[in-house]
Amino acid sequence: MRKDLITQDNALINASYNLDLAEKRLILLAIAKSRKVGQAINSYESINIHASEYADSFKVERQASYWALMSASESLFKRYFIYKKINKNNNEVIYKSRWISRINYVNKESIVEVIFAPDVIPFISQLEKCFTSYFLEDIAGLTSIYAIRLYELIIAWKSSHQTPVFEIKDFREKLGIGEFEYQAMNDFKKRVLN
Numbered sequence: 696m697r698k699d700l701i702t703q704d705n706a707l708i709n710a711s712y713n714l715d716l717a718e719k720r721l722i723l724l725a726i727a728k729s730r731k732v733g734q735a736i737n738s739y740e741s742i743n744i745h746a747s748e749y750a751d752s753f754k755v756e757r758q759a760s761y762w763a764l765m766s767a768s769e770s771l772f773k774r775y776f777i778y779k780k781i782n783k784n785n786n787e788v789i790y791k792s793r794w795i796s797r798i799n800y801v802n803k804e805s806i807v808e809v810i811f812a813p814d815v816i817p818f819i820s821q822l823e824k825c826f827t828s829y830f831l832e833d834i835a836g837l838t839s840i841y842a843i844r845l846y847e848l849i850i851a852w853k854s855s856h857q858t859p860v861f862e863i864k865d866f867r868e869k870l871g872i873g874e875f876e877y878q879a880m881n882d883f884k885k886r887v888l889n
Contacts, residue, residue, distance in 0.1 A: 699727035699752070699831035707818035708827055708851045712776035713871040716840045717767035720753055722794065723843075725809055726819050727752075727831045736820040741799060741808035753835055761805040768798040768807050776815075790814065827851040841887045844870045 701723050714722075725742045729735070734742065746761035755763065771794050782788050792814035799808035811819070827850050837843050848869060852858050861869070870887060877883040 699724075700730055700828055701726050701831055702730070702819070702828040703847070704818040705827055705851045706778055706780075707776075707815075708847045709869060710776045710778040712774070713873065714774060714840060715767070715770070716838070716843070717763045718771045718774065718794075719840055719843055720749070721764060721767040721771060721807075721809070723831060723834065724749060724752055725811070736811055736816055738796065738810060738813045738816060741797070741810050743801075743806050743808050746805035746807075752831060761807075764807040765800060768795070768809055771795055771809075772798055778818075841870050841872075845888075 703726070721744065724744055726736070728744065728748065729742050734740070736742070744764060746764055747757060749755065749764050750757040750760035775791050775793050777789060777791050780788050780790065793812040794815055795809050796812040797810040800806075801808065827847065829846075829850050834843050834846055837846065867883075872883075872887065877886050
C-alpha cells in the first residue's frame with residue numbers, strides 16, 4: 696500500500712495560524728493527493744478531494760465527510776496565516792496571507808475543489824530549502840489540531856537536527872492557541888499537551 700507523503704516548508708510549520716481539525720486535515724489531504732497523483736500545486740488548477748478520500752483517510756463516517764469537507768473549505772477560505780522573512784536589507788518582514796483563493800463544490804459527486812493561494816504554494820511545492828516530510832497515516836488518527844501541530848513542530852525539529860527554545864507565548868501561537876485560551880498552565884497542559 697502506497698503511503699501518502701506530506702511535505703511542507705519549515706517556515707509554514709513554524710508560522711502562526713489558527714485552524715480547526717477539519718481545516719488542517721483538508722490542507723494535508725490536498726497536499727498528499729497532489730503528490731500522489733503527480734499534480735503540481737499552482738494558483739490556477741484545483742485539487743479535487745472526494746468525500747470518500749476524507750472518510751477513508753481519517754476514519755470518519757462517509758455521510759459526514761462531505762459536510763466536513765464543505766464546512767472546512769468554507770471556513771478555511773476566510774482564514775489566514777502569518778509568517779516572517781528577512782528582506783534584502785536584513786529586516787524582518789511580517790506577512791499575512793490567505794490559505795486558499797477559491798473553492799468549488801460538486802454536490803452530486805461529493806467533491807470539494809480547492810485552489811491554494813499564491814503565497815502558500817511555495818511552502819508546499821518548492822521544496823529545495825528547509826522542509827519536513829511525514830506520511831498522512833502518521834497523523835490520521837490524531838483527533839486534535841493541537842496534536843497535529845505539535846507533531847509537525849517535533850518532526851521539523853527532528854529533520855533540522857535542532858531543538859529551538861520558544862517563549863511560551865510564541866509556542867502557544869504556533870499551536871494556534873488564542874491569547875485568552877487556556878491561560879492557566881494546568882488548563883494548557885490538560886487541554887493541549889495531554
